[in-house]
Amino acid sequence: MTSRKLTKSNQNVWVTGVIAGLGEYFGWGAGRITAMRIAFIIALIVGYGTPVFVYIVASLLIPKRA
Template sequence: MATTTLSRPSDNKWIAGVCAGLGDRFGIDANLIRLAFVISCLLPGPQFIVYIVLWIIMPKRAGY
């Protein structure tokens, strides 16, 4: 079930919960987002910077 806001859960997280939060928001399995992130790291680009920025700006989900 997709959530209406973009937030990081306190459960189902591996590092910071960014991929789990994105998966919850868009109704996609978090493992697929994690796999896409790892594969994207093989390409040049700012993947790690985007991850860190999302880690900073995404609030933790309340109630957990």
């Protein structure tokens, strides 16, 4: 069994690589990662700033890939 580690993406980065890192961790393709980015933007509009806080916390907690 291979061990996976959640890290920020180094290649598919828009802001900090958190969403692409999550997508790579779960084995999602580029289309699904783009859909997650769109869902995050919609959550920003609907969530009144809460998604920004979650994204910042995730950005601080998830390490960069070495």
